[in-house]
Amino acid sequence: MAVRRVVPNLFVANPVETRDFYVDVFDFDVAMDLGWIVTLASPQNHGAQLSVFEPDAERGRDPFVSIEVDDVDAVHARAVDRGQEIVYELRDEPWGVRRFMLRDPSGRVVNVLTHP
Secondary structure: OEEEEEEEEOOOOOHHHHHHHHHHOOOOEEEOOOOOOOEEEEEOOOOOOOEEEEEOOOOOOOOOOEEEOOOOOHHHHHHHOOOOOEEEEEEEEEOEEEEEEOOOOOOOOEEEEOOO
């Protein structure tokens, strides 16, 4: 299993203003816009990203960070084997990712995903 990227997730009251701030000040490109989430990427380094969410877009889970891996099924199996708390079961999402969420020891939710 390899980690491909780690993306901080910002849940904000003003997602449009926040998106515009990062686009205007840092020249981020809008890599994905689903309305409730916008992922911004540096045009020079597509691994440098952050995601801006509407408040409570993940229905109370609100992941602190997203970690893209090359084999989400293997990470899910490892987490289950180790007794980690899964807060969102492994599934294929309509926007093209396979993901699950778990809680880390500090109580933060981690979104683990892959692009199949």
